Amino acid sequence: MPTDYYETLGVTRDAEPDQIKKAFRRLARELHPDVNDHDPEAESKFKEAAEAYEVLSDPERRGTYDRFGHEGLRSGGWAPGAGGPGGIQDIFDAFFGGDPFRQQTGPSSGADIGVRVEVELEELVAGTTREVSFEAVNPCEACDGEGAAAGSGFTQCEACGGAGEVRRVSDGIFGRVLSSGPCDRCGGVGRVPDRPCEACGGAGRIAGRRSWEVDVPAGIEDGQRIRINGAGHAGQPGAPPGDLYVEVRVEPDDRFARRDTEIYTRAETGVTTAMLGGEVEIEALEGRETLEVPAGSQQGDEILLKGHGLPALGGGRRGDLHAIVEIRVPKKLSRKQREAALRLAEELE
Numbered sequence: 001m002p003t004d005y006y007e008t009l010g011v012t013r014d015a016e017p018d019q020i021k022k023a024f025r026r027l028a029r030e031l032h033p034d035v036n037d038h039d040p041e042a043e044s045k046f047k048e049a050a051e052a053y054e055v056l057s058d059p060e061r062r063g064t065y066d067r068f069g070h071e072g073l074r075s076g077g078w079a080p081g082a083g084g085p086g087g088i089q090d091i092f093d094a095f096f097g098g099d100p101f102r103q104q105t106g107p108s109s110g111a112d113i114g115v116r117v118e119v120e121l122e123e124l125v126a127g128t129t130r131e132v133s134f135e136a137v138n139p140c141e142a143c144d145g146e147g148a149a150a151g152s153g154f155t156q157c158e159a160c161g162g163a164g165e166v167r168r169v170s171d172g173i174f175g176r177v178l179s180s181g182p183c184d185r186c187g188g189v190g191r192v193p194d195r196p197c198e199a200c201g202g203a204g205r206i207a208g209r210r211s212w213e214v215d216v217p218a219g220i221e222d223g224q225r226i227r228i229n230g231a232g233h234a235g236q237p238g239a240p241p242g243d244l245y246v247e248v249r250v251e252p253d254d255r256f257a258r259r260d261t262e263i264y265t266r267a268e269t270g271v272t273t274a275m276l277g278g279e280v281e282i283e284a285l286e287g288r289e290t291l292e293v294p295a296g297s298q299q300g301d302e303i304l305l306k307g308h309g310l311p312a313l314g315g316g317r318r319g320d321l322h323a324i325v326e327i328r329v330p331k332k333l334s335r336k337q338r339e340a341a342l343r344l345a346e347e348l349e
Helices: 005-009 017-031 042-056 059-075 088-096 271-276 335-348
Strands: 113-119 128-139 154-156 165-172 175-182 191-193 205-216 225-228 244-250 257-259 262-270 278-284 287-293 302-305 321-328
Touching: 005 017, 005 042, 017 042, 042 059, 113 128, 113 205, 205 225, 205 244, 262 271, 262 278, 262 287, 271 278, 271 321, 287 302, 287 321
Parallel strands: 113 244, 262 321
Antiparallel strands: 128 205, 154 191, 165 175, 225 244, 257 262, 278 287, 302 321
């Protein structure tokens, strides 16, 4: 059973963001592998704390968790360690310069990018596309992302001997600590350009703006994310790029309510139509539909239109449209109408 995130970090449910951050920093220091090599559960404990921080440090995720718990997060498409900005990997990078439980060598991979798109409910029947534009670190076109000027070659890095990694010994609050990481001179590549590219200064990457056309699949839920592999920030020369995470927000629509693939709307009808039966027009996802109201319909009755809801994400049959009967009662009657209503009331009684 999932643990309570507030208990994991040792904070109260009304804790301020700074208190949550301090609590996680304290746990991070306690669970750091350099001082916990005797504890085989240090990695799992740290990742539990990181997962809790990942949720509670994000106002939107925290609000979902406070209202609906772990199930609410899962139904919204979030999974621990799923990646993207603010994910567990970013937390490792922020506190330790990388995951302390996974040795990092070589050039650094590109970071992930997160963007948001908005769609209308009707567009989720067949799916749609959105073009997103964002700032990104891109491979340098002048040197094809290599970092060397045209016609120039590379020399083995003297600082790391071509290994791309250096080891350091430092004295800290926990005593003498041995650490390793990418070489500062070559950035973990193991080589340096003989003549750096003038456009990117030898980095092989350059900041710029990028556009991407995103396919939004039919049936996606509000708040779910689409992962596009390799569309994030460019990595250092020789390293893969990050990913692009697109959060989908479905715009509210007063005409409809949604529950998974099922859609709910109103079927407004007059008193006589409810009594005698007849046809009314209702709002549907693909335009207005004519609905047959059975004689004797009551307020709140449900009329089903099969296959007029949303498709399941990934394919499958469409859900249904549920039309809820709402009977309109006249607020004012003419004398003639009132007399007719009284006669009808006498007959019905």
